Amino acid sequence: MTKQNQTITVNRLPAKTWNWLKMNETVIGMPRIDGSIAIKQSVAEAGQAEAEQLRMAQQTDWDKITTGMGEAMDQPSETDAAWDTELLTIPENADCGEPYVYRFAYRSGQHAYNRLHIYAGAHSRAKIILLCESEETGGMMSAIQTKVYAGEGAKVELYVVQTMNAEAVCLHDVGVSCEKDAAVKEVQLELGGAEVYTGTLFELSGEESTAELVSGYLGTGRQKIDMNYVARHRGKKTKSNMQISGILKNEAKKLLRGTIDFVHGCVGAKGDEKEDVLLVGDNMVNQTIPLILCAEEDVEGNHGASIGKLDENMLFYAATRGIPPEEAQRLLTLAKIEAINSQIPSEEVRGAVDTYLKEQCI
Template structure:
C-alpha cells in the first residue's frame, strides 16, 4: 500500500532472437505502478502485462513503444483488472511498422464488481511505413460495475504526404524523412527514461539500425 514503482524495460536484441516477456503486478491502496517499455530488437516478440488494481485509489500507467520491421512479429497483451474503488489506469502504445512486420496489440480493461469510481483509458497510435505490414489493434473494455468510466481509441495511418514533401523540400531525402519520423516515436518515450545511459543505448541502437538500412 502506498508504494510507487517505475519499471523501465528496453529490448535491443539481435534479429535472430525470440523474446518472451511477462510482467505481473498487484497494487494495494493508493499504490502506483508505472511501466515503460521499448521493444526494438528480436525476430519474434511476445509481451504480456497483467495488473491487478486491488486497493482503493491505486493507479497503473503503461507506455509502450515498438518498431517492427524485416518481417518481425510483435504480439502484445495488456490486461488491467480494476477491483478497488476509484482506481485508475492508462495504457498507451505508440509504434511503427514497415518491411512485412506483423503486429497485434490486445488491451483489456476490466471493471470488476465493486470498482465504483474507477477510470480506465487505452490508446494506440500506429505509423505504417509500407504496404506489406499486418496490423491488428484489439481494445476491449469489460464492465461489471455501473459507476465507472472506460475509454479506448486508435489512430492508424501512413506518413502524411504533405509532411513528407515538406521535409524533402528542406533537404532531406525521402528515406531520411521516414527515418526521422520513425525515430521521433521512440524519442518521445526516451524522454520519460530517467537514466541517461539507457537513453544513449537506445539512441545508438536506432542510429545503427538506420545507418545499416535495417
C-alpha cells in the same frame, strides 16, 4: 526457434472474442531452457530492509500475482535446468533517487529464463530498469518474468528496454499488484528480435490505486510482435491509462490485445487505452483487439486508435527543405522512439538505445 520440444499458450484474452480470427491467444514453440542468465546490476541506494519486512517479501504469495502473458510463463519450459529468482526489496518509506539497473546480455545459442520479484514497502519510491541486449549475432532467447507488489502508497516505476538482434526471440512478462493508493508506471520499449511476445497485467485491488503503461515498439523486416495488456480494476476509484505507440515497416506483423476489466465493486473506477500506429510501407500486418469488460455500472472506460501512414503534407514540406522522403521517414520514426526513450531515467540506458538505432541504420 531452435531446440524446440514443446508448445505453450500465451497472451490469452481475459474473455474470448471473434474466434474465427484466431486472435484470442497465441501458441508458440518453446526450446529447452539452459538456465538463468547472469545479471549485471547497478543498484541504487535505498537503505536496508528490516528483517521483518524482508521476511514479508520472501513470504509474499507471488503465485497469486497474475501476469499478462499468463500462467504458462510461471514455468515456460520442461527442462532440468535451474533458474534463479531475484528478489528486490524496497524498504518502507524509502525514496530511491537513482534507479536500479539490471542488464541482461545474451550470447548466440543461449536460451535463458529469469524471474524478478519486486517488493515495494508501504510509501516507498523506486525506479527499476531492465535492459535486454545481445552480445552476439545468431539465435537466442530472452525470457523474463517480472512481478511487482506495491504496498500501500508505494510509487514504483518499471522500465523494460529490449535491443536484441534480428534473430532473437523475446518473452517479456509482467504482473503487478497494487494496494491502496499505490501507483505503478511501466515504460516498455521493444526494438529488436525476430519474435517478440510481451504482456502486462495490472491488478488494481487497493482503493484509489493507479496504473500507467507507456509501450513503444519498432517492427521491421519480417518481425512478429504479439502483445497483451490488461488493467483489472477491483478497488474503488482506481485509475488506469495505457498508451501504446509503434512503427511497422516492411513485412512486420503486430497483434495488440488491450483490455480494461471493470470487476464488480470497483465503483468510480476509470480506465483509458489508446493506440497510435505509424505504417511505413504496404506489406505489414496490423491487428488490434480493444476490449472493455464491465461488471460495474459507475465506471468510465475509453479506448481509441490512431492508425495511418506518414502525412503527405509533412513529407512534401520536408522535400521543400531538401530532405529526401527516405530521410524524412527515418527522422519521423526516430522521433516516435525518442519520445519514449527520453522518459528512461538513465543516461547509460538511453545511450544504449541510441547506439542500437545507429547500428541498425534507423
